[in-house]
Amino acid sequence: MKDITLLAIESSCDETAAAVVKNGREVLSNVIYSQIALHTEYGGVVPEIASRKHVEKINQVIEQALADAGVTLTDLDGIAVTYGPGLVGALLVGVSEAKAISFATGLPLIGVHHIEGHICANYIENKELEPPFVCLVASGGHSHLVVVKDYGEYEIIGRTRDDAAGEAFDKVARAIGLGYPGGPKIDKLSKEGNPDAIAFPRAKVDENEYDFSFSGLKSAVLNYLNGCQMKGEEVNRADVAASFQKAVIDVLVEHSIHAVKEYHFDKFAIAGGVASNSSLRKAFEERCAAEGIRFYHPSPIFCTDNAAMIGAAGYYEFVKGVRSGYDLNAVPGLKLGER
């Protein structure tokens, strides 16, 4: 079969990214311009600032991705672009840019779901991984437990009822004075703390055994901090971070392993920004080894928002014949499996 090389573009949140990917699994280039420093002083992503930065940087990022891959537009077979979910103003920059390049070159356009991208990030470094498997997608905006039935075929069996896992990390980090982004900072501080020091709750959602809820946990942490303050006790921030993180990880691991067993799969993968959390990886590695489940995870560079994963997902949509028109719009609330 002929090689398929795609240019992929991602601008759904605060990373402006472009990549060139061959046959969905071989990354020829992966360029990410991260805006994190810009948003840090606001304690989170400011959509208007993010959108402005995307417009400013997008051509440089694309040109760099083409140069790094040693290709020109004429060597490509298509353009893949994230069209949702995400911040609408941010998404529109990548979508408008990708459509214009598609129009000017005649290359086919493939609109890609951001979460599908995160899941497909696992294909890049695990050449043997093929569906079906269960995938946990956890990031600042998403917490989904997904059954990957086939390429491009997904069933969401669990989702968060309130805060996303990464969101809970950000909020707790702010409460203990660590700042944004919370995930990496809590991960780091946790290494100095005792994860069993404070008994934070592990929330179960009654109606759906696979759903998550993190707002109760977040409140428990805030209550604990308030309690300490009122009693005049000094807070051991490392213990709070470690105990909170353990509570999140316990729930993610329990739900995920339960799903893998119930669906009788032997493969499990994680994806999304939270998937680069070192303690989370370790917990899954140990548990999957004990249960005889093969565990897959992307390198941190493919966990964060990036375009290589969009190129991976775009490839499988491309070979299925999916094509988007020049009227492709950004869909901020796009559901997985919808077009």
Next chain:
Amino acid sequence: MKILGIDSSGLVASVAVTNDGVLLGEYTTNYKKTHSQTLLPMLDELKKMIELDLSTLDAIAICAGPGSFTGLRIGSATAKGLGLALDKPLIEVPTLEGLAYNLCGSNALVCPIMDARRNQVYTAVYEFEEEPDGSLEFKALPREVLAQTAMDIHELLSQLEKLNRKVVFLGDGVPVFSEVIRKECSVPFSFAPAHVNAQRAASIAALGEIYYSQGKTVSAAAHQPTYLRKSQAEREKEERSAQSV
């Protein structure tokens, strides 16, 4: 010289192609649909209709702001994508100058106003001078009497009073502020009619020809819109730090 003009800065989505002073085609809509869904299909339609070979374009003229933040970015990212893929430069035409050029040759002052919310308008004031060499062709840009800015509508009206000349208003700010203007404008005024009172890519492309002949182009990579306003988060942060000083 073949120029593609694009304007999606306001309620209107518009694309046009000019070639050496001739408008080959223009497609303008003012309808509910989002620019993201209309702009490129319109350009595709226009391209087919006039059998445009994109590689023959000399430059892409983009309405560069101010305007709707999202609208500007849809136009800018489209122009940047075209510029990148076709390896063509961009021409940044200020939104209000583009609007004013709809009324090129007017004896009155031309005052485009765009609704900028918070009781403000994006506005500027232009006049059209006769060509200094006495020729009958317009080769010069509109002369800026008031540079484009965001200001209170009342403030604008008092500035116009000082200029003490007849003025024509146009732009999507007219229906929003026509009551205020009728009540408070002390100089003779009129409102531009339907075919010239909103953004038109033909004006962007025609101005683009002048800019291009003056060598005023930018690379597709360097272009970004002029918003004339910071994001709300930045404004609030500045207010907070101003209070704390």
